[in-house]
Amino acid sequence: MCLKINTMKNEILVCCECGSSESIQIKVWNYVNSNEYAGECTDDSNDRWCEDCEEHVNFITQQEWETENKK
Numbered sequence: 001m002c003l004k005i006n007t008m009k010n011e012i013l014v015c016c017e018c019g020s021s022e023s024i025q026i027k028v029w030n031y032v033n034s035n036e037y038a039g040e041c042t043d044d045s046n047d048r049w050c051e052d053c054e055e056h057v058n059f060i061t062q063q064e065w066e067t068e069n070k071k
């Protein structure tokens, strides 16, 4: 049970500034006519955006966020 939760937290990405998992966005390539997702633009942090912070941020896993904020 605990293992399963830890795995999930390890897979969820959050904003490194505020820890939000719901407000983070990335730039992606989309096919114009089919509107299908084609892939990520880059791994550059300039393409990672947090709606809550209203700035470009890096993403970390939820587990890393919780570890950092226990200090």
Ligand SMILES: [Zn+2]
Pocket: 015, 016, 017, 018, 019, 020, 050, 051, 052, 053, 054, 057
């Ligand atoms: Zn944020």
